[in-house]
Amino acid sequence: MVVGWLAGHTHSEMFGSLLVAAHDNQGRLVLLGAVGTGFNDTTRRSLQRELLALAVPAPPVTGEIPASITATAHWVAPHLVGDVAYRERTATGLRHPSWRGLRFDRSPAEISVPEHN
Structure with a gap:
């Protein structure tokens, strides 16, 4: 699920990548990383409007967050479920995540951390 975004290189008001998370086996929401590919301009504009409406002041995830992310992240309430190929x-x-689109058939409560490969 989407928990935040990082600004793009050319437009600081538009996301360059989405921060995604899932529930671990204890039910905690943990960060899985950033997804920066798989978006077209229309998708970016639409998602950006939704992200701005879901803004929260603090990370909705537990656990350690890399300093490189915390320094520039914009956090959102974890309401959007996405399909990410990796x-x-x-x-x-x-590793090598790519955005496939929003999933309206899944609720945030259903999203769990995938097993290690």
């Missing part, structure tokens, strides 16, 4: 999940997150 090569593998490692101890540090998702």
